[in-house]
Amino acid sequence: xxxxxxxxxxxxxxxxxxxxxxxxxxxxxxxxxxxxxxxxxxxxxxxxxxxxxxxxxxxxxxxxxxxxxxxxxxxxxxxxxxxxxxxxxxxxxxxxxxxxxxxxx
Amino acid sequence: xxxxxxxxxxxxxxxxxxxxxxxxxxxxxxxxxxxxxxxxxxxxxxxxxxxxxxxxxxxxxxxxxxxxxxxxxxxxxxxxxxxxxxxxxxxxxxxxxxxxxxxxxxxxxxxxxxxxxxxxxxxxxxxxxxxxxxxxxxxxxxxxxxxxxxxxxxxxxxxxxxxxxxxxxxxxxxxxxxxxxxxxxxxxxxxxxxxxxxxxxxxxxxxxxxxxxxxxxxxxxxxxxxxxxxxxxxxxxxxxxxxxxxxxxxxxxxxxxxxxxxxxxxxxxxxxxxxxxxxxxxxxxxxxxxxxxxxxxxxxxxxxxxxxxxxxxxxxxxxxxxxxxxxxxxxxxxxxxxxxxxxxxxxxxxxxxxxxxxxxxxxxxxxxxxxxxxxxxxxxxxxxxxxxxxxxxxxxxxxxxxxxxxxxxxxxxxxxxxxxxxxxxxxxxxxxxxxxxxxxxxxxxxxxxxxxxxxxxxxxxxx
Numbered sequence: 215x216x217x218x219x220x221x222x223x224x225x226x227x228x229x230x231x232x233x234x235x236x237x238x239x240x241x242x243x244x245x246x247x248x249x250x251x252x253x254x255x256x257x258x259x260x261x262x263x264x265x266x267x268x269x270x271x272x273x274x275x276x277x278x279x280x281x282x283x284x285x286x287x288x289x290x291x292x293x294x295x296x297x298x299x300x301x302x303x304x305x306x307x308x309x310x311x312x313x314x315x316x317x318x319x
Numbered sequence: 320x321x322x323x324x325x326x327x328x329x330x331x332x333x334x335x336x337x338x339x340x341x342x343x344x345x346x347x348x349x350x351x352x353x354x355x356x357x358x359x360x361x362x363x364x365x366x367x368x369x370x371x372x373x374x375x376x377x378x379x380x381x382x383x384x385x386x387x388x389x390x391x392x393x394x395x396x397x398x399x400x401x402x403x404x405x406x407x408x409x410x411x412x413x414x415x416x417x418x419x420x421x422x423x424x425x426x427x428x429x430x431x432x433x434x435x436x437x438x439x440x441x442x443x444x445x446x447x448x449x450x451x452x453x454x455x456x457x458x459x460x461x462x463x464x465x466x467x468x469x470x471x472x473x474x475x476x477x478x479x480x481x482x483x484x485x486x487x488x489x490x491x492x493x494x495x496x497x498x499x500x501x502x503x504x505x506x507x508x509x510x511x512x513x514x515x516x517x518x519x520x521x522x523x524x525x526x527x528x529x530x531x532x533x534x535x536x537x538x539x540x541x542x543x544x545x546x547x548x549x550x551x552x553x554x555x556x557x558x559x560x561x562x563x564x565x566x567x568x569x570x571x572x573x574x575x576x577x578x579x580x581x582x583x584x585x586x587x588x589x590x591x592x593x594x595x596x597x598x599x600x601x602x603x604x605x606x607x608x609x610x611x612x613x614x615x616x617x618x619x620x621x622x623x624x625x626x627x628x629x630x631x632x633x634x635x636x637x638x639x640x641x642x643x644x645x646x647x648x649x650x651x652x653x654x655x656x657x658x659x660x661x662x663x664x665x666x667x668x669x670x671x672x673x674x675x676x677x678x679x680x681x682x683x684x685x686x687x688x689x690x691x692x693x694x695x696x697x698x699x700x701x702x703x704x705x706x707x708x709x710x711x712x713x714x715x716x717x718x719x720x721x722x723x724x725x726x727x728x729x730x731x732x733x734x735x736x737x738x739x740x741x742x743x744x745x746x747x748x749x750x751x752x753x754x755x756x757x758x759x760x761x762x763x764x765x766x767x768x769x770x771x772x773x774x775x776x777x778x779x780x781x782x
Contacts, residue, residue, distance in 0.1 A: 231466075234369070252466065268449070281461060283772075286738075
């Protein structure tokens with residue numbers, strides 16, 4: 215597969231290291247492409263503008279510290295397990311959800 | 320004699336050098352690292368498959384980063400290295416850990432515990448900082464260093480401290496668009512600050528060179544600014560930022576990302592759970608665990624080193640980590656450790672004294688603008704986790720009589736959210752102190768709570 219072009223509409227901008235192999239992931243049911251070595255946070259924010267919506271009604275969130283300290287970047291896998299996007303590496307076929315499992319809605 | 324059981328927490332400069340000293344003395348320590356790879360935050364290693372050189376990643380510090388990584392690689396077989404593992408509690412003689420991906424937990428008995436937990440950015444709330452696209456300075460650097468990304472297509476950096484100019488310059492060099500660097504500190508440091516900064520003239524010059532390179536690249540540099548607000552919308556995130564200069568004029572910048580931070584704060588929760596005594600340091604306005612010149616805490620068998628004890632930076636952390644490990648061996652009557660301790664103690668302490676003078680210079684040159692934090696408008700979100708405002712926090716003082724931060728936390732929930740007060744705690748203390756009209760050192764300190772970070776409900780108890 216050729217190198218993917220930067221995705222428009224993403225928040226993060228890739229500046230280098232774009233020759234890595236591509237991986238397929240699923241974000242909220244939609245197919246998307248990430249690069250091997252991406253964190254989940256980067257994979258999500260190169261496609262979109264946010265990771266989740268604050269449960270306290272103050273809008274969307276896109277992470278804050280990127281070092282596993284603030285817990286702002288929680289997303290969920292297809293089994294409903296919580297993932298800290300900044301410290302989770304993407305893997306081929308990974309499916310993630312930016313809204314919490316129905317139980318907690 | 321059974322070998323001493325020593326656990327090191329942290330895989331950054333302090334942790335790696337502590338582990339190395341232990342291995343040199345013939346001890347095999349357990350090293351607990353939250354990261355996927357060693358290096359800590361400052362010398363964070365990019366994932367396998369990335370190809371940028373050490374020089375590209377670490378600039379003037381490339382040789383030191385490479386030396387630390389090589390030392391770790393050589394140690395790898397001589398230590399019990401547990402990566403992606405959170406040290407979440409300390410009880411008497413035991414450290415409790417959880418492996419993040421699997422949820423497996425362990426209770427590790429120790430004769431000595433060397434905590435090298437590092438630091439995070441110190442943040443000050445700014446109205447609008449909860450919008451998507453606002454990040455800590457450290458986050459901005461990690462995006463670049465570990466993922467080769469910029470946090471946005473038009474970035475403004477704001478805050479104070481050496482990291483402010485370093486990250487901005489790294490962004491410019493990597494090809495990101497940086498519109499402005501906005502510093503709350505004055506352009507010219509006081510004489511007192513200079514006295515400390517001149518203890519490490521090479522670093523001082525490097526700082527000046529960074530500023531010059533930014534100016535040359537056309538980046539707007541402003542000093543002595545007061546943050547006014549970060550503009551944005553709940554859906555779209557950050558769209559701009561406004562500051563006020565020393566003459567009272569407002570400056571607005573359009574941007575889609577803000578990186579901000581006010582130097583660093585120590586990660587002291589494990590020291591707190593180990594019942595180490597803390598003292599308030601007026602210079603940095605932070606509560607810090609009490610340590611002696613070798614890194615011994617007030618709790619027997621617990622040693623503290625690196626930025627988690629004092630923000631000395633990476634070079635200081637390397638020396639402090641080694642010294643704390645040797646002091647631990649000395650205290651355990653370990654013969655080879657005692658010999659190493661005797662021969663190196665004076666030299667390492669001298670290094671640390673220089674680093675500490677420089678630290679004090681930095682703290683004076685880039686002060687935490689505490690008066691600004693105390694005066695945040697009522698509608699400003701202080702707690703990003705749960706969207707609690709400065710006004711709600713003040714009400715906990717004025718209506719419920721909270722004259723102590725832990726009480727104010729109970730009433731307002733500021734400090735109780737996901738980050739457990741890491742990013743709001745310092746400002747919250749200033750707000751509570753100002754509202755109660757008592758000095759910040761007299762309103763107490765947010766106590767660390769186990770688990771020091773959220774654990775998954777599925778975490779397996781294997782101990």
